[in-house]
Amino acid sequence: MKSTNQLILSELRDDHRNMAIILDLLEETAATTKAGNDPDFLLIEEIMRYMMVYADAVHHPKEDLIFAELQTHRPDLAEGLDDVPEDHWLIAALGTRLRSDVDAIIAGAAVRREQLIGDIKQYVKRLRSHMHWEEDDLFPRVDKMIAEDPHGIDVGDSLRIKDPVFEPEIESAFRRVMASLQDR
Numbered sequence: 205m206k207s208t209n210q211l212i213l214s215e216l217r218d219d220h221r222n223m224a225i226i227l228d229l230l231e232e233t234a235a236t237t238k239a240g241n242d243p244d245f246l247l248i249e250e251i252m253r254y255m256m257v258y259a260d261a262v263h264h265p266k267e268d269l270i271f272a273e274l275q276t277h278r279p280d281l282a283e284g285l286d287d288v289p290e291d292h293w294l295i296a297a298l299g300t301r302l303r304s305d306v307d308a309i310i311a312g313a314a315v316r317r318e319q320l321i322g323d324i325k326q327y328v329k330r331l332r333s334h335m336h337w338e339e340d341d342l343f344p345r346v347d348k349m350i351a352e353d354p355h356g357i358d359v360g361d362s363l364r365i366k367d368p369v370f371e372p373e374i375e376s377a378f379r380r381v382m383a384s385l386q387d388r
């Protein structure tokens with residue numbers, strides 16, 4: 205049976221698999237835009253709303269917590285590790301920029317296609333490389349801490365929230381994203 209700590213780590217890895225699928229979907233919208241067609245702006249808006257309510261509000265804070273645990277309990281294992289909360293802050297800022305592009309388009313404002321494509325690409329690239337870095341560097345260090353010192357990590361109730369697209373508990377507010385995933 206997995207310990208709570210192992211469960212947290214396996215949830216984070218599941219989130220990454222799901223987020224990778226969402227990033228592919230977002231990247232496809234940029235390709236549509238580049239081909240001269242209008243993408244489904246409401247889908248982009250939904251994707252970015254999902255990233256805000258789940259990745260920025262649940263997934264990243266959980267990682268900030270395990271990063272803090274590592275620094276406190278095993279500073280030797282945290283040596284040379286990049287600053288996790290700072291990276292999360294930068295990703296959230298890129299997400300906010302992309303959300304304001306798409307909100308403006310939906311509201312009828314003129315936003316250049318190149319700006320939207322550029323902001324989508326930057327967001328996807330940054331988050332992808334961040335997740336790879338976590339899987340290659342951060343997570344193995346945390347695995348080692350857990351294996352050698354099985355003290356509990358308390359993520360608190362506020363972070364025990366299910367993924368609203370991949371594990372919806374109530375009628376999802378992310379219908380377009382879910383329908384697009386089914387079409388793939």
Ligand SMILES: [Fe+2]
Nearest residue numbers: 264267334338
């Ligand atoms: Fe992260």
Ligand SMILES: [Fe+2]
Nearest residue numbers: 263267335338
């Ligand atoms: Fe992550």
